[in-house]
Amino acid sequence: MGSTPGNSNHNKHSIPIDILDDLCSRFIINLPPEDRGNLVRICFQIELAHWFYLDYYCTDEANRLNPCGIREFAAHIFQHVPQLREHVSSLDAVLDNWREYKQTVPTYGAILLDTDLTHVLLVQSYWTKASWGFPKGKVNEDEEPWKCAVREVLEETGFDISQLINKNDYIEATIHEQIVRLYIIGFIPRDTKFQPRTRNEIKACEWFPLADLPANKKDMTPKVKMGVSPNAFFMVLPFVKRMRRWVNERTSKTCNNTRRTRHKSMGDLEASTSKNKNKTISQGLQIEIQEYQQQNSDQKSKFHGNGTKNGNGNGHSSRKERKVAKRQLFTPQNVQPSISPIEKEISTAPVAPDDYSTFFNFVAPSWANFKFDRRAILDCLT
Incomplete structure (x- = not known):
């Protein structure tokens, strides 16, 4: 099938006439009038016919047809269609022009x-x-x-x-x-x-x-x-x-999202814990604790100074003074905390130096009127 179209009967009849008729009627003959004179458009149709020929005729064992390339197939079509026969001699140029356009x-x-x-x-x-x-x-x-x-x-x-x-x-x-x-x-x-x-x-x-x-x-x-x-x-x-x-862009984006999620859940907690090792509480609360520690230290000094509980001098402190100190140290300004009968009884009871282990309830500004175990919290923060 390698001979030039028009010079070999073998080339002319390598595709049966009835199959050429079917292919031309499917893809060539019924073209719109404006496309029939357009060789580039016809070549695109020949390409479709070529694939149809390979898909349906060459795979049919009854026909036992051998596949061929687009150039040989186009030669058969150009020979078979009367309107195209005049272009058989310039077939190569037609196909080259079609390929150039196709690109x-x-x-x-x-x-x-x-x-x-x-x-x-x-x-x-x-x-x-x-x-x-x-x-x-x-x-x-x-x-x-x-x-x-x-x-x-x-x-x-x-x-x-x-x-x-x-x-x-x-x-x-x-x-x-x-x-x-x-x-x-x-x-x-x-x-x-x-x-x-x-x-x-x-x-x-x-x-x-x-x-x-x-x-x-x-x-x-x-x-x-x-x-x-x-x-x-x-x-x-x-x-x-x-x-x-x-x-890489998609993978990196996925990894960043994963790291970002982990940072929000565990990373922030770890970072917060690390920071708390150096700065465990806010500045305002730190001042409150320092004042408490100072007053606590002063009170202990007064108790141990004279060894007496009821003095008014440098080494003595009245129960009333201690009561006021206890109630105002962690109390917000302009807020009067409610004192339960038990708290009142404890506050007015005699206090010995060793009685500082007694648990008291208090209200702190930093915790907005929530009540806590004072000694347990201070032990954790100091």
Whole structure:
């Protein structure tokens, strides 16, 4: 089938006439009038017919037809359609013009990452068996980019990303004057079953470690780690560094959120405990305690000075004075604490030097009228 169209009956009849009729009626004959004279548009239709031929006729064991490339297939179509026969002699130029235009048509697809963001899904084409790439394809006329990506991924992997895609989360590159945009879809379970919906287009879908993909043309990591030449990833290479950057940003954000949560729960507590070792109480409460300690020390000095309980001199202190000191030391200004009969009895009872271990209730400004065991709290703070 390598001979020039028009010079070989073998080439002319390698695809049966009835099959050519069917293909032309499906994809060529019924074109709108404005497209019939547009050779570039016709070539796009021939490409669709070519894939249909490979998918349905070449896989039918009853026909036993051999697959062929796009150039040979186009030659059969141009010979078979009367309106195209005049262009058979310039077929190569027509196809070159079509390929040049085709490169300017944007291609959209997706990068599928596993749950750990460590592996990426790549597909292998029947016609490029030695290379791997992303599921992607060319946009149709008036088709939105993200819808094109959803369609192509579904066709090539059988996986529906329509509910997962973020229209603003993608990597875009210009390769050989062709825009390639890949939407990033993360957190796909690695045990997901992928089943291409087009026959004889995608041979395999496999997960590859992102860390083992080549970062440049001379990177031999794939050869060392997987036994695969880096040339097999030439369609992936332009996106590897940006994929890794995307993963690093997401991973770092997750780690920061984790650390932030931990800081709020345990970190603050630890920091607070550490600070409390140096500064356990507020300045106002510290002053109250110091005043209490000073008065307590003065009272003890007065008691031990004369060894008597009821003096008015330097070594004596009346029960009334001690009562006032006890009641006002931790009492807010303009607030009269309620004194229970028991407290009153204790306050007015004779107090010996050794009776300071007796427990008293008091109201402190810092605790807004809550009552505490005074001695137990002071023992903890001093």
